[in-house]
Amino acid sequence: MTVRDTVLDRFREQFDEAPALVARAPGRVNLIGEHTDYNDGFVLPAAIERAVHVAARPRADSTVTLVSVDFHSDTQFSIDDLDDPDLPAWSKYPRGALWWLQNRGHSLPGFDAVIGGDIPIGAGLSSSAAVEVVMIELGLALTGAEMSQQDKALAGVEVEHQFIGMPCGVMDQMASAMGVAQHALLIDCRSLDVRQVKMPAGASIVIMDTAKRRGLVDSAYARRREECEAAAEILGVEALRDATRDGLEAARDRLSSVLYRRARHIITENLRVQAAALALGSTHGGGLKTAGQALRDSHASLRDDYEVSCYELDVMVDIANAQAGCYGARMTGAGFGGCAVALVDEGAVEAFVAAVGPVYAEKTGLEPHLYVTQAAAGSGVERV
Numbered sequence: 001m002t003v004r005d006t007v008l009d010r011f012r013e014q015f016d017e018a019p020a021l022v023a024r025a026p027g028r029v030n031l032i033g034e035h036t037d038y039n040d041g042f043v044l045p046a047a048i049e050r051a052v053h054v055a056a057r058p059r060a061d062s063t064v065t066l067v068s069v070d071f072h073s074d075t076q077f078s079i080d081d082l083d084d085p086d087l088p089a090w091s092k093y094p095r096g097a098l099w100w101l102q103n104r105g106h107s108l109p110g111f112d113a114v115i116g117g118d119i120p121i122g123a124g125l126s127s128s129a130a131v132e133v134v135m136i137e138l139g140l141a142l143t144g145a146e147m148s149q150q151d152k153a154l155a156g157v158e159v160e161h162q163f164i165g166m167p168c169g170v171m172d173q174m175a176s177a178m179g180v181a182q183h184a185l186l187i188d189c190r191s192l193d194v195r196q197v198k199m200p201a202g203a204s205i206v207i208m209d210t211a212k213r214r215g216l217v218d219s220a221y222a223r224r225r226e227e228c229e230a231a232a233e234i235l236g237v238e239a240l241r242d243a244t245r246d247g248l249e250a251a252r253d254r255l256s257s258v259l260y261r262r263a264r265h266i267i268t269e270n271l272r273v274q275a276a277a278l279a280l281g282s283t284h285g286g287g288l289k290t291a292g293q294a295l296r297d298s299h300a301s302l303r304d305d306y307e308v309s310c311y312e313l314d315v316m317v318d319i320a321n322a323q324a325g326c327y328g329a330r331m332t333g334a335g336f337g338g339c340a341v342a343l344v345d346e347g348a349v350e351a352f353v354a355a356v357g358p359v360y361a362e363k364t365g366l367e368p369h370l371y372v373t374q375a376a377a378g379s380g381v382e383r384v
């Protein structure tokens, strides 16, 4: 049964009638462009086939009843009192989106709703961005207001910053709201310009969750950001996005070895994102091979220059890269655990999945989770 069916069934069971609306927002995976976002650089994510769905029906009063399939919990609150700290923690992300809409003058009715999804939570595939975006979609549909997909994404970012208190970048929500089937999105994190990059036929995206939960990530993340700022200042640029390889070499003796390597990662990673986007979008063939090499180089740079990989990610990526039909693999996300991603020939993907899991489990003692996907469409809402 699909998630959409589960959510629809649950709605009928719970409320004894059919919903009026079903909204959907997908998770995302970043194909390449890691730690470039806060350096004003480039990222290349795709929306994935796993998504959060919410089915809803407006009510005549101001009460919201929200049922979570995945948290086995339901909650009730007033649409005019969204930040009550006694409400269940899981409901904070959906409430945040409603709060944003109310703050922007969208006068929302109460409603009954069921929310559920198949994006693994806390695995780095951004289930939180999907929840924010799906609730923005729902809220807008309930009032009849319209917004561009980009503005829905930026609304989700503000929910995360202002209601949740997480200073995230724009990539997750933009991929969730603006995704296009069979396309990756080349996002310029400075201008927020988005270019759709058609994925070549014949390849699957495989996401490999190492089952190693990210430790130390917050402090290391903050330190990397400081190092990038320090390097940019020495290089005399606004952000490392503006630095060049030549500029970096010219300033080498003014940079510590650590700052030099951090800057080299960002500069070369931005080049790899552009190269990968160009290769994937090319109609001449060979694009997957070139893009796959960019993924492999990205991993080496994140491991050696940026130092955000870990044993489990290195093992997973090495196993993946050694499989027949694998164009390239790398860690994805902030690092120190979480997921890796690979581009794999469609005909080889079954054997790839069958081989990678057991070898990884034997080497690490951890049980990985592999998800095969194509680049999927972004968020939307349907009347049912």
Ligand code: ADP
Binding pocket: 052, 068, 069, 070, 071, 089, 090, 091, 092, 093, 115, 116, 117, 118, 120, 121, 122, 123, 124, 125, 126, 127, 128, 129, 131
């Ligand atoms: P992720 O890395 O997957 O984004 P986060 O910790 O940032 O993980 O966000 C997880 C939160 O998002 C959950 O605690 C919950 O509030 C919300 N969430 C995610 N998926 C669902 C879902 N299927 N149903 C309800 N809430 C969800």
Ligand code: MG
Binding pocket: 126, 127, 128, 129
């Ligand atoms: Mg999140």
